[in-house]
Structures are given as C-alpha cells and as structure tokens.
Amino acid sequence: MFSVEVEEEERGTVLVLRGELDHDSAVQLDEAGRRGTGAAGDAAGPVVVDLAALTFCDSSGISALLRLHRHASARGRPLELAAVPRTVRRLFALTGLDQIFTVRADAHEALAAGPDRPDTAPGAGAPARQNRKESA
Numbered sequence: 001m002f003s004v005e006v007e008e009e010e011r012g013t014v015l016v017l018r019g020e021l022d023h024d025s026a027v028q029l030d031e032a033g034r035r036g037t038g039a040a041g042d043a044a045g046p047v048v049v050d051l052a053a054l055t056f057c058d059s060s061g062i063s064a065l066l067r068l069h070r071h072a073s074a075r076g077r078p079l080e081l082a083a084v085p086r087t088v089r090r091l092f093a094l095t096g097l098d099q100i101f102t103v104r105a106d107a108h109e110a111l112a113a114g115p116d117r118p119d120t121a122p123g124a125g126a127p128a129r130q131n132r133k134e135s136a
Contacts, residue, residue, distance in 0.1 A: 004032035011111045012045030012077075013037070015068075018053040021061030029061070033068040037075050047072040048110040052083035062097065069100065078102065080110040 002025035005016040013036045021029060037047055049065065051057075065081070072079040080102045084092070092098040104110035 002028060004028050006032050006036045009045070009111055012048055014048045014050055014082075014107050014111070016050045016053065016107075020056035021054060021064065022056065022058045023060040026060045026064035029064040030067060033064075033071055037068075037072045037077055044077070046078045046080050046110060046113075048080050048082050048104075048107050050082045050107045051085060051088065052106070054085055054088065057085075057088050057091070062091070062095075065101070066097075080104055080113070082107040082110045 002017070002019035002021060005018075007014040007016065015029075015032055015036050017029065019025070033047075047068070049068065069079045082104045083106050084103050089098070089103065092101060092103075102110075104113060
C-alpha cells in the first residue's frame with residue numbers, strides 16, 4: 001500500500017511518501033505533486049519529498065520523482081529529497097540521478113536549507129506546521 005501526505009510548512013511543502021512507489025502508485029505521487037507545488041507564483045520555498053517511510057521504488061517511481069522535479073522547477077520551486085533509503089540512493093548514484101536531485105538527511109534540514117521567505121526570520125528554529133494536511 002502506498003500513500004502520500006502533503007504538509008504545508010512555513011518554509012515550503014513536504015510530501016511524505018509511505019510504502020511502495022511503483023507503476024501502480026506513481027499516479028498518486030503525480031496528483032499529490034500537482035497539489036503540493038501549487039500554481040506558478042502561488043507558493044514559495046522548496047518542495048521536499050520525505051522518503052523515510054518508502055519501502056520500495058522501481059523505475060516508474062523514479063520517473064514520477066523526475067516529473068515532480070520538472071513540475072516544481074517550472075513553478076520556480078526547488079525539489080529536495082529527504083531521508084532517501086540506501087537502496088534508492090545507490091540507484092541514483094548508478095544512474096546519475098544524484099546529479100539532479102538534492103538529497104538531505106531529513107525534511108527539517110531540507111526546509112532549513114531552502115530560501116528564506118520574507119515572513120520568516122533567520123534562526124527562528126524549526127518551521128511551524130500549518131493545519132493543512134492532505135492524504136492521497
């Protein structure tokens with residue numbers, strides 16, 4: 001079973017992936033990615049994909065991550081991956097995708113590394129979570 005939870009943070013958007021990202025579930029990531037990146041100019045900050053709870057990823061899942069990267073980039077939002085499982089990280093290294101994706105230790109680090117928004121003071125600590133959560 002696969003799920004994507006979209007969490008709007010003060011400094012960006014986090015997509016939390018759980019389960020197996022494959023041919024059957026890639027469409028869920030596509031849909032959540034469109035919602036999570038917003039329309040051009042709508043949202044600011046990075047789009048962070050938290051992979052800590054990802055148990056499997058095949059080539060269809062990698063393709064979905066690449067589509068999400070293109071979609072976020074088209075909206076002026078960097079895409080960062082967080083807590084990438086070792087097997088997926090190895091696949092990225094073998095295919096050269098480690099040159100495309102920025103990988104961070106966790107979602108907090110990815111959000112902290114993103115560009116500061118005008119309404120966020122530097123050094124303010126962990127970004128506050130807003131109440132908006134969606135599950136796909």
